[in-house]
Amino acid sequence: MVAADSAGARPTMRPSFRRGERFMVAVLVVVCLVVGIGMLIALLRSIRSTNRTPASRPAVPAPRPAGGAVSRPVVPLDDDATARFDVTPVDLPRQPLEFAAPGQAGRLFSYGGDVAGHVLPGPYAIVDVETTGFSPAGGDRVVEVAIARVDASGRIEDEYATLVHPGRDVGPVFVHGISNTDIRDAPRFEEIAGELLARMEGAVVVAHNAAFEDRFLAAEFARAGVLPPMSPALCTLWLARRTLRAPNHKLTTLARYAGIPTVDAHAALGDVRTVAALLPHMLRAVGRPLQYPVGFRRMPQLPREVRPLTRAVELRRGSEGWMASLMARLPLSAADPRDGDAQRYLESLAIALEDGRIVGTEARELARLAGSAGLGAAQVAELHRQFLESLRELALEDDILTAAEIRKLRTAAQAVGLPDHFADLKPTSPQDLLAAGRIPGARPAICEHCFGTGHFRATCPELSTV
Incomplete structure (x- = not known):
């Protein structure tokens, strides 16, 4: 409430109102502090779960030998295998990579760039996943995957996308827009693993922040009892930092600065298409062929019989309907x-x-x-x-x-x-109608005297005989 002094000076706030105002401010400050502390604790837990040692991880179907580096067995090739497939054994790190820099190796991918090795001008297999969280070691799973085969010019030759049943809650719906109802009839990862491997074979695997895809796909393949050979890979986050100037290197920001329209920014297929459109620009900016520590490998041949469950999100009428x-x-x-x-x-x-x-x-x-x-x-x-x-x-x-x-x-x-x-x-046309003997809308001649057809009253046979 407001009160005025006896001299008619400017109004002043009553003490009771001021006390109430200070109380409300104090409550808001306390609420903000509690929310901030909660978010900080959640972030620290996520970081801690991501950095767990292998001993704390759940067992996987294909355990790796202990001691030193982990050796990945190479899939044996047929006698008629072509020279484009590399058979050199690769040592794997025990810890997952935080960032995919050239010359490093993750669980599935060996990253190329400004290193010595194989010159592989394509094709490319661009992959993206949506997940329940940030830590496969902590039990997070893939809920959507998309992969596209692309040539060096960015032309998409083939696409595959599906929702994936994670066998658990889908996690934060506001991030990926996928609900538990959406994935109810979706295939499990082991049922669509063959689709991914078929498109990865003979291609450089590309992803934006590829270390993320590396961790999750490796965990999913391991749960399925599949150990694919190491694939040559390229991280477009690293490549963008080398070739594109932008306020940040998020995919949506890069697309906006490159003038590339984006569709379905929170869907795996939308991100794959954005990377496909950006990739030729970045490769041209490098100015020389990139090289990869490993060459192409034969992939395990798995069944490809389960139908995908696709989704189309963010539908808009637009100018084309x-x-x-x-x-x-x-x-x-x-x-x-x-x-x-x-x-x-x-x-x-x-x-x-x-x-x-x-x-x-x-x-x-x-x-x-x-x-x-x-x-x-x-x-x-x-x-x-x-x-x-x-x-x-x-x-x-x-x-x-x-x-x-x-x-x-x-x-x-x-x-x-x-x-x-x-x-x-x-x-x-009228000419076509005449040629066919049909004139739409023309009425047959009807006699008003005998009501016969084919003539009018003036030529009625009955009247002419009278």
Whole structure:
């Protein structure tokens, strides 16, 4: 409350109000201190768990021998193995790397750069993972993985992405946007390990802050009982510090400074695509071929039979529509749709397009159906083409195509992200109608006297005989 002195001077605060104000400030200070101390304790625990010694780690299916450096067995090659595969044994460090510098070796990757070794101009296998936390030694797991084969120009040749069931809680949803419901039907890592190894074989593995991917993938492969040979690898965080000037070297910052649009910044596939777009710029800035301590290795051949569970997040209508946004967020290619999955998707698409447009909720439902079926952008686009062709057949059932029908068809094509699909259509011309003996809208001649067809009253046979 406010009080004024007897002389009419400026108002002053009553003592009771001041005491209440000081009390509230004190409470806020105490709350901030408690929250800050809690965050500091959590950070220290995370750092401590990351730096645990091997003795405190959970047992893994493939224990390594004790003493000195750890020797990784090389996968034996067939007699017809080509010279591009390296068979030199590699010693491994016991402690995980904190940063992937050239010449160092992690659990899976041997890092190249400004070192002497093999000149490997590509191809590249860019990989990214989303995880439940920061420490695989502390029990954190992979919840999403994406990998793309890319040539030296940054052209993506193949993509694979899937959610992964971690066998535990997914961790902080606000970081990766993946809920426990999302991963309920996802494959486990051991079921998709073959997909990763097939794309890593004969390629330089690339990741942004590759030591992170190294630790988690090594732990996941070990749990699956798989020990892949050492792969040549490149850390784009190290490469960016050498070649790009930016306030920091986070992936989103680098993309913004390079003028590269980003999609799905918190999804593994989005990060893989951003690295693929940045990689050619950084390689050109180096000005000379990078070298790697090891060459390409043969990878174990594992089954590749489980369908991925893809996701499309951060859907936006944008200038090209909801479905173009959906296809941009799916991997280029994935599993071929099963009949039941394809039918459910097409039925939902037909319902969504009943009013001639697709809104956000309908696009998200279609994204859910595509993801649960493990479909990629190529498979979804093919289903959309099948749907549009069925609309074409319906429109041409009477062999007449009007301008209004063409407008409706092109509106549907625009809505599903294929705006040029009906670019070949033209309205049926009057000449074509005459040639076919059909004139739309013309009524047959009806006599007003006898009500017969084919003549009018003036030429009615009944009247002419009267």
